[in-house]
Amino acid sequence: MNITIDHLNMTYPTGKQALRDINLQMETPxxxxxxxxxxxxxxxxxxxxVAALLPTDGSISVDGTPLTACEKQLKSSLGYLPQHFGLYDELSIWQFLDYMAALKGIQNSRDAIERAITATDLTEKRKAKIRTLSGGQRQRVGIAQALLGTPEFLIFDEPTVGLDPEERIRFRNFFSETAQDKLVLLSTHIIEDVQSVCNQLIVIDQGRILFTGTPEALIRQAEGHVGMFLEQRGDSENPSLHITSRVNTAQGVLCRGVSETLPGGAQAMEPTLEDAYLFLITREGGAQ
Incomplete structure (x- = not known):
C-alpha cells in the first residue's frame, strides 16, 4: 500500500487551521x-x-487513486484505534468483538476474533463484561478491534496509554512484528515506544511537518546541543535552554539540558531521541 498526501490543508468551521501544507509519502512495509x-x-x-474528515485543500491518494474514490476499499483494509474509543460496558469482550466484526463485514468472524483475542492476551477475559475490566484491559480491547480481519493499514492513536511497562514492551514488539508486511502508523507521547520500534518518524507541530525521516537522522540534528553542567543563575536567561534532569551533588545541582547554545563549561552528551525531539520542537517553535 502506498499513501500519498499532497499539499493538504485543514481548516475547521471555527476558523482554526489544524493542518498546513502537509506533504507525506507512506508505504508498506x-x-x-x-x-x-x-x-x-x-x-x-x-x-x-480514515476519511472521517474531508480536507479543505489538497489530496490524499491510495495506490494512486484519490481517497474519495476508494474510501470503501480503504476502510475494508483498515484497522483504527482512535484515542477516545467507546466500548459497550454490558457486552463481554467476545460479544463486543463479534459486533465490531459484523460492522466491518468480516465473514466467518470466529477465527478473526480468536486471533485478535490471542494477540492482545485477552483469552482468560474473553467472557468478562467490559465494565469489569481495568483501564489497561479496556485499552487492549480497543487494540483487538483494530486487529480484526486482515488490515493492511493500521492506525493507533496512543495505543499504550493505560498499559503497564510489561504490557507496553509486549505491544511494542507486537507492532514491530505486524509492520513486517503492513503499514502501521503509531501516534504516541511516549518517546520510548517510538524509539524502540519505529523505522520512520513524522514530527508535527502547529499543523506543520517539522521532520520526516529515521530516528537516527533526528538524533543527529541534536548533536552538540545536549550537555551536562552545573546549574548557574544565568541559565534561566537562556530562552532556548530546557533542563531535562537535575541531580544534587556535592558541587551543586548537576543538570542535563538541551539548547541551541549550551552554557559555558557544559560537557557534551550523546543525544537521545527525546532530547532530539525537544530540541526540534523548541528550535522550530522559536523560528516561527
Whole structure:
C-alpha cells in the first residue's frame, strides 16, 4: 500500500487551521511514529486518513487513486484505534468483538476474533463484561478491534496509554512484528515506544511537518546541543535552554539540558531521541 498526501490543508468551521501544507509519502512495509505536542494536528491528520474528515485543500491518494474514490476499499483494509474509543460496558469482550466484526463485514468472524483475542492476551477475559475490566484491559480491547480481519493499514492513536511497562514492551514488539508486511502508523507521547520500534518518524507541530525521516537522522540534528553542567543563575536567561534532569551533588545541582547554545563549561552528551525531539520542537517553535 502506498499513501500519498499532497499539499493538504485543514481548516475547521471555527476558523482554526489544524493542518498546513502537509506533504507525506507512506508505504508498506513501515512502522511510522507520529510525534507532536497536544494540539499539533496529529488527530486531525489521522481522521483525514480514515476519511472521517474531508480536507479543505489538497489530496490524499491510495495506490494512486484519490481517497474519495476508494474510501470503501480503504476502510475494508483498515484497522483504527482512535484515542477516545467507546466500548459497550454490558457486552463481554467476545460479544463486543463479534459486533465490531459484523460492522466491518468480516465473514466467518470466529477465527478473526480468536486471533485478535490471542494477540492482545485477552483469552482468560474473553467472557468478562467490559465494565469489569481495568483501564489497561479496556485499552487492549480497543487494540483487538483494530486487529480484526486482515488490515493492511493500521492506525493507533496512543495505543499504550493505560498499559503497564510489561504490557507496553509486549505491544511494542507486537507492532514491530505486524509492520513486517503492513503499514502501521503509531501516534504516541511516549518517546520510548517510538524509539524502540519505529523505522520512520513524522514530527508535527502547529499543523506543520517539522521532520520526516529515521530516528537516527533526528538524533543527529541534536548533536552538540545536549550537555551536562552545573546549574548557574544565568541559565534561566537562556530562552532556548530546557533542563531535562537535575541531580544534587556535592558541587551543586548537576543538570542535563538541551539548547541551541549550551552554557559555558557544559560537557557534551550523546543525544537521545527525546532530547532530539525537544530540541526540534523548541528550535522550530522559536523560528516561527
Amino acid at each position: 513501515s512502522l511510522i511514529g507520529l510525534l507532536g505536542p497536544n494540539g499539533a494536528g496529529k488527530s486531525t491528520l489521522m481522521k483525514l486518513l
